[in-house]
Structures are given as C-alpha cells and as structure tokens.
Amino acid sequence: xxxxxxxxxxxxxxxxxxxxxxxxxxxxxxxxxxxxxxxxxxxxxxxxxxxxxxxxxxxxxxxxxxxxxxxxxxxxxxxxxxxxxxxxxxxxxxxxxxxxxxxxxxx
Numbered sequence: 001x002x003x004x005x006x007x008x009x010x011x012x013x014x015x016x017x018x019x020x021x022x023x024x025x026x027x028x029x030x031x032x033x034x035x036x037x038x039x040x041x042x043x044x045x046x047x048x049x050x051x052x053x054x055x056x057x058x059x060x061x062x063x064x065x066x067x068x069x070x071x072x073x074x075x076x077x078x079x080x081x082x083x084x085x086x087x088x089x090x091x092x093x094x095x096x097x098x099x100x101x102x103x104x105x106x107x
Contacts, residue, residue, distance in 0.1 A: 012042075012045055013038075013042050016038055016041045016042060016045075016059070017034075017038045019059075020034050020037055020038055020041075020061075021034065023061065024061065027063065029077070029103075030077060033077045033079070033103075036079075037061070037079065037101060040081060040099075040101075041057075041059055041099060044057065044083065044097070044099055045057055048097055056096055056097065057097045057098075057099060058096060058097070058098045058099070059098075059099045059101075060098065060099065060100045060101070061100075061101045061103065062100065062101065062102045062103065063103045064102070064103065064104045064105075075105050075106075076105065076106040077103060077104070077105065077106065078103075078104055078105070078106045079101050079102060079103045079104065080101075080102050081099060081100065081101050081102075082098075082099070082100040082102075083097070083098070083099055083100075084097070084098040084100070085097050085098070
C-alpha cells in the first residue's frame, strides 16, 4: 500500500506522522491506529539512532483485502510488524532496516 524511506534527524517524527496521514487518508483509519503506528515507527528509529549514525529505514504499510472492500466504520483494528535488517552494497546507505506493517480487522 504505502512505502517510504526515512533518515534520522530532528524532525523525523513529524515526517513519519505526515507520511502516515497522507498515505492512509483514503481508508479513514481511526486516529488511535495511526497514533500507534507512528509511535511504533518512531521507537524503532530511535533505537536505531543509538546503534548507528548512518542508516536508512524503509517503512511499508500493507492493508488486507478485506479492509479495502469492507469499509472501516465500527471495526477494531490490529496490525503486526516485521522488522528486517541487512546491508546494501551502496556507500550512501550501507545499512538497511525495513519495517513492514500489516493492518487487518480483528475478528
């Protein structure tokens, strides 16, 4: 669904929140879900900042098909997160960290 890369800096939290709002706006997701997702991304980036001065974070958000077709009102939401890390053969971005969020309706 959505994908973006973030680099640590003084305004990364604001950038994350803005990106989530713009990317997920068409789905009218509950504000508390967006807040939880943003907090989760910020926590990972903060953790990475303490380990390395130079890294990139690739954030991907996936929404299950039933969410896209069923509408969003009066539903409880859940998500799970996968974190992947590795190295890229690129001097500009030697360490890659990928966060994948999968959104779904709780049943």
